[in-house]
Amino acid sequence: MQFNIANLITGCRIALAPILLLLAWHCREHLFLLCFIVALLSDFVDGQLARRLNLVSELGARLDSWADLSTCVSVLIGTWWMRPDLVATEGVPFIAFIVSYGLPIAIGWIKYRRLTSYHTLMARISACLIGASAVILLARGPDIPFRIAVCVLVVAELEEICITLVLPEAQSNVRSLAAAIELKKYRLFPKKKRDYGR
Numbered sequence: 324m325q326f327n328i329a330n331l332i333t334g335c336r337i338a339l340a341p342i343l344l345l346l347a348w349h350c351r352e353h354l355f356l357l358c359f360i361v362a363l364l365s366d367f368v369d370g371q372l373a374r375r376l377n378l379v380s381e382l383g384a385r386l387d388s389w390a391d392l393s394t395c396v397s398v399l400i401g402t403w404w405m406r407p408d409l410v411a412t413e414g415v416p417f418i419a420f421i422v423s424y425g426l427p428i429a430i431g432w433i434k435y436r437r438l439t440s441y442h443t444l445m446a447r448i449s450a451c452l453i454g455a456s457a458v459i460l461l462a463r464g465p466d467i468p469f470r471i472a473v474c475v476l477v478v479a480e481l482e483e484i485c486i487t488l489v490l491p492e493a494q495s496n497v498r499s500l501a502a503a504i505e506l507k508k509y510r511l512f513p514k515k516k517r518d519y520g521r
Contacts, residue, residue: 329373333386341394345349347401357462362394363454384440386494413466416473423476427483435493441486442496445479
C-alpha cells in the first residue's frame with residue numbers, strides 16, 4: 324500500500340463526512356459550510372500534490388473516489404436536513420444531480436465490483452463547478468450557477484458511463500472517452516497501464 328501526503332489528505336476528507344452530517348443534524352449551517360469548503364479545497368490539494376510530487380497511485384485514485392462519494396452523500400443528506408426548502412425549490416436539479424452522479428457508480432460497480440476512479444477532465448471541471456455552485460447555494464446565493472453545473476455534470480457522467488462500457492476491466496485515471504477507446508484499441512490491459520492524471 325502506498326501512503327503519502329496526498330493520500331493522507333484524501334483520508335482526512337473521508338473523515339470529514341461524518342462531521343458534516345453531525346453539523347447538519349444540529350443545524351450548524353455556517354460550520355457545515357466551512358467544513359464543506361475545507362473538503363472541497365482538500366480535494367484540489369491532494370490531486371495537485373499527487374501530480375506535482377509524482378505520487379499518483381492506484382490507491383490514491385480509489386481513495387479519492389471514496390472521498391468524493393462520502394462528501395457528496397453527506398452534503399446531500401445534510402442539505403436535506405438543514406434546508407428542506409432548498410431541496411423542494413431545486414427539486415429537479417437535485418434529482419438530476421443524484422441520478423447522473425449515482426448511475427455511473429452503479430454501472431461501474433455492476434461491471435467491475437468496485438468504484439470507478441477515472442478522474443476525467445470533464446469530471447474535474449464538473450466537480451469544480453458543482454462545488455463552487457453548491458457553496459453559493461448553501462450560502463443563500465443564486466441558484467443559476469448550480470443549475471448550470473448540474474448540466475455539465477450530466478455530460479461528464481454520461482462520458483463516464485461510456486468509458487465503463489468501453490473498458491473491459493477497471494482502470495484508474497483515464498482522461499477521457501477517447502483515451503479509453505485508445506486503451507482498448509491498443510490492448511494495453513493488463514500489461515501496460517497509462518497514467519492520465521489523478
